[in-house]
Amino acid sequence: MSREGAEHALRARADERDRISGDLLDLESHTTYQLLKGAALRGPTQQRWAAAQSALATVWTLYDAYRTVLRDAEQFKAARGRLDGGELAQLTELLAGSSVVLRAAAKPIEQRSLLPDADQRLTLDETVTRMDAHFREVTAALTEIDAAWTAALPRLDGADAELRQVRDLQQELGEAQDLSQAENDLKRMRAAALADPLGSPPGPELDRVARLLASARADLERAVQVKDDYARRREELSAALDRVRAAESEARLAHGAVVVKIALPPQAQPRSRAESLAADLDALDVSADGWVTRAGRLATLEQSTQEAAGQARATAKALYGLLGRRDELRGRLGAVEAMATRKGMAEDPDAVRLYEQARLLLWTAPCDLTKAAQAVDLYQRAIHGGKR
Structure with a gap:
């Protein structure tokens, strides 16, 4: 190196040393590092952190050796004024040569031999490269462990x-x-x-x-x-039960009006649920159950009451719909009869017989809608030549 080059290299190495020192101090003051220092680790985390600590110990060993060489170089330069050629060569060797000495580590007795282990000699650049590799190993372990804690602990805190x-x-x-x-x-x-x-x-x-x-x-x-609003919800439920009773009454009226005109199976008789639901409400009032259980029972009762009202209204609608179905079949029969007249089949014996069978079923009370619909279909196919 020239004198200017050596002085520049010495200043650059001093800056590098200060930066590395700052990075190492930042590492050891890192929150996760401090937590890991005092943690009782086990399993894969303990193994990973033990490897990271070993890597960090190597970084410090390398750094101490690096810093020793750099201190020697600074002292060598400070003790002399203008360097002659030999002194410049010595300084250049410190800054650019294999000046960093890593003493061979002591081995367990079972790994030793009687021959001495050779020390390692590195340049300052090689030393920094090794430090960086081990430093990255430590920060990678910190990052992985910190990420695992960050993923786990907030979820546990939430629970x-x-x-x-x-x-x-x-x-x-x-x-x-x-x-x-x-x-x-x-x-x-x-x-x-x-x-x-x-x-x-x-x-x-x-x-x-x-x-x-x-x-x-x-x-x-x-x-x-439910505990806070029980009185209000009970009042609303009582009103809902009144609506169930009204809907069930309408279903019974519909059944009474329809059953004399349409043949209905026994199961078509509307069944009342209002009194059973009212009894459930009375039982809830005096229940010794806790509010968690009572809240569930109240929600079930409210749902059942709503379903009962809807079912009763649907039953009434379906019953009245049977009358509409009978009237629709009567209309179809009349339309087919008119077509038979236009086609000159009004006096056809088979057509007359089928017409009378359908008319008798539709105008007989109570009307069997299933048989009546089949009879209208037979008559319609006869008039249309086998087609509906």
Whole structure:
């Protein structure tokens, strides 16, 4: 090197040393590094972190050797004024030659021989390259472990918060549910995630516990709402039961009006559910069950009441629809008779016989709609030459 080149290289190495020192200090002050230093790790995480610590120890060993050479170079330069050729060569050897000496590590007795192990000699550039490789190994381990913690701990925190909400709701209701298993599972999963985030990440088991707690919270929130609004919802349910009674009354009237005109099977007789639902409501009023159970029963009763009213209205509509079906068949019969007249078949004996069979069925009370529809179809096919 020239004198200017050596001085420039010395300044650049000093800047490099300060930057590396800052990076190493930043690494050791990193939050995840500090957590790992005091953590009781196990499993794959412990193995990964042990390898990272070994790599970091190597970085410090290399850095100390690097810094020693650089200090020697700075002292050599400071002790002399203008360097002559020999001194410049010595400084150049420190800065560019294989000046970094790594002493051979002591080996266990079973790995030794009587021949000495050779020390390693590296240039400053080679030393920095090795430091960088080991440094990257440490930061990669930190990044992977930190990512595993970041993925696991917020989910566990969320489940713990859900558990606290469930406890608060239980206290508000004065009702207890046994959640000790879920609580123990969360503690166990948190301990595992802290000790071995790489090997024991919470997965389906945490999903199961989270679903259980969410379901429990939903049940308790519904119970609190029912407890607060029971009087109002009971009044609304009583009004809904009145509507069921009215709808069932209309269905019975429809059945009475239709059964004399249309042949109905026994099962077509409308069945009342209103009184049974009212009895369920009375039983709910005096129930000794907790509010979680009562909330479920009330929701079921409200749904059943709504279904009963809808079913009764549908029954009445279907019954009156049978009269419309009979009238529609009568209309078809008349239209086919008119066509028979136009085609000159009004006096055809077979056609007359089929017409009379259909007319008799349709104008007989109660009317058998199934047989009447078949009779109209037979008459229509006869007039249309076998086609409807």
